[in-house]
Amino acid sequence: MSDLEAALDIAFGDIRRLDDVVDREALKEICRSFYDLFGLSIRVLQEDGALLADVHEERDICSYVNTLTAGRKACGATVTAVKDDVPDEGTVLSHPCFTGARYMIVPIEYQGHRIGRFVLGPYLPEELTRVPKTLLKLADVDRQEAQRHLAEMPRVRPETAERVVAHLRSILDVLLHSSHRAHLTSEMHVRSVRAGYRELAEKTSKLQVAYDRLRELDRLKSNFLATVSHELRTPLTSIIGYSEMLSQNMAGALNDDQREFVETIHQKGEQLLTLITNLLDLNKLELGSATVKTQAVPPRALLEDILSTMRPIAAAKNVELALTLAPNLPPIAGDPVRLQQIFFNLMENAIKFVDEGGLVQLSATPDELGPEPGASGRGLVLMAPVRRAIAIRVIDNGIGIPRGARERIFEAFYQVDGSSTRVHGGAGLGLSIVKRLVDAHEGTIDVEGALGEGTEFCVTLPASE
Amino acid sequence: MQLDFKARELTIKLVYYGPALSGKTTNLHAVHRLVNSDAAGRLMTLETRDDRTLFFDLLPLSIGATKGINVRLKLFTVPGQVIHASTRRLVLQGCDGIAFIADSRRSETKANQLAFLDMQDNLTENGFEADTHPLVIQFNKRDLPAIRTDEEIDRLAAHGKEPVFKAVAIRGVGVKETLLGLIDLTVQHLEERHGLKEKVGVTSADFITAVNNRLFREAP
Numbered sequence: 122m123s124d125l126e127a128a129l130d131i132a133f134g135d136i137r138r139l140d141d142v143v144d145r146e147a148l149k150e151i152c153r154s155f156y157d158l159f160g161l162s163i164r165v166l167q168e169d170g171a172l173l174a175d176v177h178e179e180r181d182i183c184s185y186v187n188t189l190t191a192g193r194k195a196c197g198a199t200v201t202a203v204k205d206d207v208p209d210e211g212t213v214l215s216h217p218c219f220t221g222a223r224y225m226i227v228p229i230e231y232q233g234h235r236i237g238r239f240v241l242g243p244y245l246p247e248e249l250t251r252v253p254k255t256l257l258k259l260a261d262v263d264r265q266e267a268q269r270h271l272a273e274m275p276r277v278r279p280e281t282a283e284r285v286v287a288h289l290r291s292i293l294d295v296l297l298h299s300s301h302r303a304h305l306t307s308e309m310h311v312r313s314v315r316a317g318y319r320e321l322a323e324k325t326s327k328l329q330v331a332y333d334r335l336r337e338l339d340r341l342k343s344n345f346l347a348t349v350s351h352e353l354r355t356p357l358t359s360i361i362g363y364s365e366m367l368s369q370n371m372a373g374a375l376n377d378d379q380r381e382f383v384e385t386i387h388q389k390g391e392q393l394l395t396l397i398t399n400l401l402d403l404n405k406l407e408l409g410s411a412t413v414k415t416q417a418v419p420p421r422a423l424l425e426d427i428l429s430t431m432r433p434i435a436a437a438k439n440v441e442l443a444l445t446l447a448p449n450l451p452p453i454a455g456d457p458v459r460l461q462q463i464f465f466n467l468m469e470n471a472i473k474f475v476d477e478g479g480l481v482q483l484s485a486t487p488d489e490l491g492p493e494p495g496a497s498g499r500g501l502v503l504m505a506p507v508r509r510a511i512a513i514r515v516i517d518n519g520i521g522i523p524r525g526a527r528e529r530i531f532e533a534f535y536q537v538d539g540s541s542t543r544v545h546g547g548a549g550l551g552l553s554i555v556k557r558l559v560d561a562h563e564g565t566i567d568v569e570g571a572l573g574e575g576t577e578f579c580v581t582l583p584a585s586e
Numbered sequence: 587m588q589l590d591f592k593a594r595e596l597t598i599k600l601v602y603y604g605p606a607l608s609g610k611t612t613n614l615h616a617v618h619r620l621v622n623s624d625a626a627g628r629l630m631t632l633e634t635r636d637d638r639t640l641f642f643d644l645l646p647l648s649i650g651a652t653k654g655i656n657v658r659l660k661l662f663t664v665p666g667q668v669i670h671a672s673t674r675r676l677v678l679q680g681c682d683g684i685a686f687i688a689d690s691r692r693s694e695t696k697a698n699q700l701a702f703l704d705m706q707d708n709l710t711e712n713g714f715e716a717d718t719h720p721l722v723i724q725f726n727k728r729d730l731p732a733i734r735t736d737e738e739i740d741r742l743a744a745h746g747k748e749p750v751f752k753a754v755a756i757r758g759v760g761v762k763e764t765l766l767g768l769i770d771l772t773v774q775h776l777e778e779r780h781g782l783k784e785k786v787g788v789t790s791a792d793f794i795t796a797v798n799n800r801l802f803r804e805a806p
Contacts, residue, residue: 128679129588129680131676132599132676132679132680133588133597133599133660133680134630134644134646134660134662135597232627232646232648232658233627233646233648233656233658294628298628298630301630302630302631302632305630305632305641305644306632306641309632309641309642309673309676310641312672312676313641313670313672313673313676316672316675316676317671317672320671320672498745498746498747499717499721499746499747499748500702500706500723500746500748501742501745501746501747502723502739502742502743502745502746502748502750503686503688503698503699503702503723504699504702505742507695507734507738
């Protein structure tokens, strides 16, 4: 049997040849016990005629006819004919012998396929009482001797023969089933171990390549970060420190113009430091190396904390802050430090873009993270996650965002007003950090509100189960 | 599909896939009980431990001669446990259609999703087009508490691509519908992709009629 045929047989759970699955010794034992029980000879043949089991004893009549030349010839012809006579599926053949005896030829079927046959006999039909003509017409036959030998042959009634056949068939079926089962089990075992080994070896080699590459990249990244942080921050710390000392008159009194200039240097230095810190942060988030340590964060405590942090900045611009919390909110599954960062950035933005005397509202309501609107596709019914969530909105009545700019505001360095004369400062990193942080929490962020109508940011974060 | 022109015989392989303990073997047992006894062969279970399938279950069904061609169905299950990945891939070889048996309990949603992704991967690995291979989904264990609601499943099923059935396999509910749905889809696919009608002269309609008559004919 070719490898391909063997693979197909396993894939379809089929048997091609009887001796692929059946244990010859077990088959012989079964035939032997049948012989002991019923005194009938049994031969089991494969579909191609090969003999798998043979339990028989030569009958006296057979020995007798084989002593005669014509008898020997006739016996050989009968045995060959019986061997070559193949019954159709589902039918049992009864093959006569010239001595008056009979053979039963029964197909062995498995899962609707004929894969062999068994031959029962010879035996004498119950109804035979005389020496048949086919035997008498042989040259040199002695009628009395033939009669005597025939009388010693086992006699079987048709219904008994049928019962014996049915019984042997059902036993062979059980044997085939359990042999096939054992065969498939061992084949599956070998094949899954082989497949498992091959897959593991492939994965290990891929992992090794990836690991080597990552180690190299990691080394480069660490170098880069170390350089950036050292080369930029060190002189900047000096700039900030010395300008601060200057503004505190530590190097002698300054006049008003000098103080204003030095304070500007100090303030811009601080801005630059924040920018560098943000850039490093963004870098980490993009590389996925920023850690998000998820825990259950109560929304009330989080948002009240944010509000109290923002109050001085809001008060300086005379902006009113309001907080609305729906009852029975579940805790958020998030990193408290990163959540602070998200809402601090959003609140800071909102306060920056409202006019004096404006209003910034913070609200939290229960929600669901479900499939995207209009989503469709294979496995959606299984794949669409339906999770409990909390929607937190930051709403301002400021200048709003033009419709066309909404998709781009989460890009790093993007500014809605990119002109050199723009009123509001910033490097355009805040919202991109927010977006990446929300993504890292497996949440979503949306923006609403047209130009001149204020802005509403809605952050939906998964609830802690 | 295995087509033996000499013997005029067509064998179609259907696989019950899904996460551990979602009821794949239970479905096969129920099919075995529900179909006419002369059409079903012996149900074979290959190695189990603690009620869990280690390799696969196999149920051969015989549709008999349809327009001169003998049709056989082979129903397989895969082992659900994550560690039997290579066995699942082996069982999927030569598979013509899949019934994905999902556990309806809300707590099992993640396990269903992981098994589904695993199935898609394994289909691709076996050289099938993962997005078009015949697939029906069965939400089993509808009799248990804390399950995904009918409304929720119906709503999502309306957006999804594949037929969705609800079942209590242990009581035989929805098992026949799932199997017939799978056969219908698989045969249509074989006709479209492999010219079943041209090759063997049997249309999908002939096929479904034969399946209904032979497998689920009421006893006289």
